[in-house]
Amino acid sequence: MKCVDDFRLRLGKHELVPIMVGGMGVDISAAELSLEAARLGGVGHISDAMVPTVSDRRFKTKYVKDKLQQYKFNVANSDKSVVQFNMDMLAEATTRHVSATMEAKRGPGLIFINCMEKLTMNAPKETLRVRLRAAMDAGIEGITLAAGLHLGSFALIEDHPRFRDVHLGIIVSSLRALQLFLKKSARTGRLPDYVVVEGPLAGGHLGFGMDWAQYDLATITNEIQAWMKAEQLDIPVIPAGGIFTGTDAVNFLEAGAAAVQVATRFTVAHECGLPEDVQQHYFTADEDDIEVNQISPTGYPMRMLKSSPAIGDGIRPNCEAYGYLLDAKGNCQYIEAYNREVALHPGAKRVKVMDKTCLCTHMRNFECWTCGHYTYRLKDTTRQNEDGSYQLLTAEHVFRDYQFSKDNKIALPELISSTA
Ligand SMILES: Cc1cc2nc3c(=O)[nH]c(=O)nc-3n(C[C@H](O)[C@H](O)[C@H](O)COP(=O)(O)O)c2cc1C
Numbered sequence: 402m403k404c405v406d407d408f409r410l411r412l413g414k415h416e417l418v419p420i421m422v423g424g425m426g427v428d429i430s431a432a433e434l435s436l437e438a439a440r441l442g443g444v445g446h447i448s449d450a451m452v453p454t455v456s457d458r459r460f461k462t463k464y465v466k467d468k469l470q471q472y473k474f475n476v477a478n479s480d481k482s483v484v485q486f487n488m489d490m491l492a493e494a495t496t497r498h499v500s501a502t503m504e505a506k507r508g509p510g511l512i513f514i515n516c517m518e519k520l521t522m523n524a525p526k527e528t529l530r531v532r533l534r535a536a537m538d539a540g541i542e543g544i545t546l547a548a549g550l551h552l553g554s555f556a557l558i559e560d561h562p563r564f565r566d567v568h569l570g571i572i573v574s575s576l577r578a579l580q581l582f583l584k585k586s587a588r589t590g591r592l593p594d595y596v597v598v599e600g601p602l603a604g605g606h607l608g609f610g611m612d613w614a615q616y617d618l619a620t621i622t623n624e625i626q627a628w629m630k631a632e633q634l635d636i637p638v639i640p641a642g643g644i645f646t647g648t649d650a651v652n653f654l655e656a657g658a659a660a661v662q663v664a665t666r667f668t669v670a671h672e673c674g675l676p677e678d679v680q681q682h683y684f685t686a687d688e689d690d691i692e693v694n695q696i697s698p699t700g701y702p703m704r705m706l707k708s709s710p711a712i713g714d715g716i717r718p719n720c721e722a723y724g725y726l727l728d729a730k731g732n733c734q735y736i737e738a739y740n741r742e743v744a745l746h747p748g749a750k751r752v753k754v755m756d757k758t759c760l761c762t763h764m765r766n767f768e769c770w771t772c773g774h775y776t777y778r779l780k781d782t783t784r785q786n787e788d789g790s791y792q793l794l795t796a797e798h799v800f801r802d803y804q805f806s807k808d809n810k811i812a813l814p815e816l817i818s819s820t821a
Contacts (some may be wrong), residue, residue, distance in 0.1 A: 405650050406804045410444075410637065410660040412543075412568055412594060417510060419443040420595075420650070420803050422667055422796075423641060424515020424545060425605065426450025428458070431674035432502040434667060437796035439510035441804075444660075447502055447544060449532050450517045451725050453486075453494040464490055465722050470510050479740050481720040482731030486522050492535040499539035513543035513568065518551045519606070520698045523727035526799050530557040531572035537561050543568030546598060548606045548701060552585035559589045570595040572641075574608030576614075576624050595637040597662050598622045602643030604664055604773035606701040613693060613702060618642050619656070627720055637658040645775045647806035663803065665773030666782060668798040677793065679767050683705055684791035688777045696758040698734035699724050706770040711763035715742060715752035723761035735759045761766030782811050792817060 410419035410423045422438040424430050424446035434447025448455075453464035472484050499514065506512055514536050522528040529551060536544060537558065537741045544567060546554050558564055571593045580598060586593075600618025601609050609616055629636060637659030644650050650661040667673055669680050683706070690707050697703040705712075718736045726733045733755040742752040763769040782799075783792045794814050802812045 403651050403655070403808045404805050404807050405647050405654065405661075408651075408654045412511070412637065415509075415511060417660070418804055419446060419654060419658075420444070420800060421513075421639060421641075421660055421662040422446060422800075423597075423603075423662045423664040424448045424513075424547060425576060425664055425668070425674075426515065426517055428455045429668065430515070430664070430782060431672065432459070432498075432505065433627070433672035434506070434646060434674070434796050435502065436505055437511050437672050438800060439506055439512050440508035441797060441800045442508060442510045443800065444511045444513055444543070446513050446515045447498065448515045448517070449495060449498075449536065450515075450520060451723065451761065451765060452498050452532070453490060454723065456494040456497050460501070461666040468724075469722040475716075476721050479736060480731065481718070481724065481727055481733070481736065482523070484523060484720050484724045484727065484731065486528055486724070488531050491528060491531050495532050495535035496539045499536050499541050503542075511542040511568070513545050513570070514541050515545045515547050517548050518554065519701070519721065520547040520637070520725045521728050522725055523729070523731050525551070525729055526553075526557065529554065533558050534561055537563045537567055541567065543570060543594070545570045545572060547572045548608075548699065549791070552582055555586040555589040555591060559591070565591065568594045570597060570639075572597040572599050572608070572756065573625075574599050574601075574626055575621060578608065580628075592636055595639055595659065596625070597639045597641050598625055599662075600640065600642035602774035603641055604668075604704060604776075606697060606703050606770050607693065607698060607704065611693070611695065611702055612789070619653075622653065622658065623656070629776070635649055643774055645778060646811055647803050647810050650803060650810040665775055666799050666803070667796060668772065669779050669783065669791070669794055670799055671793050672796040676767055679770060680793060681790055682708060682770060683772060683776050684780050684783070686772070686777050686779075691772060691774065691776055696756065698757050698760055700734065703771055704774065706772055706776070709763075709768060709770040711758045711760075711769035713753050713755050714758065714763070714768075715739060715754040716759050716762055718759055719762045723765065725761050728778040782813070784813055784816060
């Protein structure tokens with residue numbers, strides 16, 4: 402019987418343990434987590450979602466405060482089109498986040514950045530260009546283009562000196578999405594270096610409609626592999642979503658996958674960015690405490706714990722401070738939903754908004770508990786303390802369990818004596 406360690410992911414000149422820890426915004430896949438994945442010989446991801454906000458927390462910068470100060474005059478205005486990101490600030494924040502992470506890197510693995518293209522930031526193309534180029538300037542080893550895949554992304558960086566040296570990957574949930582991307586970027590003469598195929602059980606936003614349950618990761622992966630073979634395309638395929646044990650991973654590797662991308666099991670690691678009280682909610686969740694809903698203003702379905710404080714909350718939109726979801730015209734679906742409720746409840750101190758959420762505010766405050774389908778199995782991956790809480794894991798423990806476990810087994814962490 403094989404384990405994940407019997408396989409290797411080849412990317413350029415690198416030979417890696419075929420485990421990618423997926424990007425989790427906003428700073429859930431924190432630098433510490435990505436650094437562990439790289440130290441252990443795999444691939445870790447930081448995230449570029451809300452990077453100025455992340456920089457403020459990580460480096461005590463004041464980007465959010467400065468932006469709010471600049472646009473304070475507009476706070477009560479429902480038209481947010483004047484609220485723009487300063488491109489120098491955006492480049493600086495990205496550079497800080499990436500450089501500090503790269504400087505701390507040890508070991509044979511790689512560090513990539515997950516780029517949430519759906520963060521349109523009131524100027525989709527310009528802000529994306531700045532984020533991608535700043536990450537490349539700061540030495541990132543790879544970029545995974547995620548949610549809202551912008552078909553013209555390669556063109557935004559094709560004149561960058563590192564365009565052919567940095568590993569570029571895309572996340573797709575269907576063969577059709579892959580075909581469209583390849584067609585659109587063919588002109589740059591560069592193929593993606595890897596393709597993450599994300600199925601319907603993944604965490605975060607889903608690349609499916611509300612009929613997600615009809616799809617299955619193995620079928621989509623097979624379809625993509627068969628098409629690539631027929632087209633004589635040799636691009637590593639990396640399935641993601643619901644791969645919970647080393648054996649699940651081996652099944653994909655034996656079927657021709659180059660690696661697997663995993664995330665949910667790392668949400669309860671010390672190195673993960675989630676606060677510990679939130680991690681305990683992940684541990685205690687049962688299957689029916691998890692839902693896929695449509696409250697994300699991106700328009701994509703999103704999986705989360707039903708107990709997320711973000712659900713139903715009617716906070717005033719915070720676009721002057723954040724504004725990451727403003728589209729090219731300065732609109733966000735949450736602003737519309739919020740204004741509708743305010744108009745329906747004149748004089749109310751606080752409205753409830755059930756159909757959308759202020760994603761920026763709630764992701765910033767770790768109040769939107771996005772999670773993978775198998776979050777309800779996390780309690781089986783650790784030990785329970787005497788007070789009923791669950792023992793957090795180290796990223797190393799989870800990584801090595803994926804790497805070496807066989808026979809669908811999950812290794813429990815060492816027993817920590819409560820009297821120690
Ligand atoms: C809490 C959480 C947040 C996530 N955020 C993002 C994100 O910001 N961008 C992205 O491309 N994928 C995101 N994902 C998806 C993961 O990167 C990964 O592809 C997927 O969850 C793998 O499936 P698994 O969680 O079942 O292992 C997120 C997943 C989780 C669990």
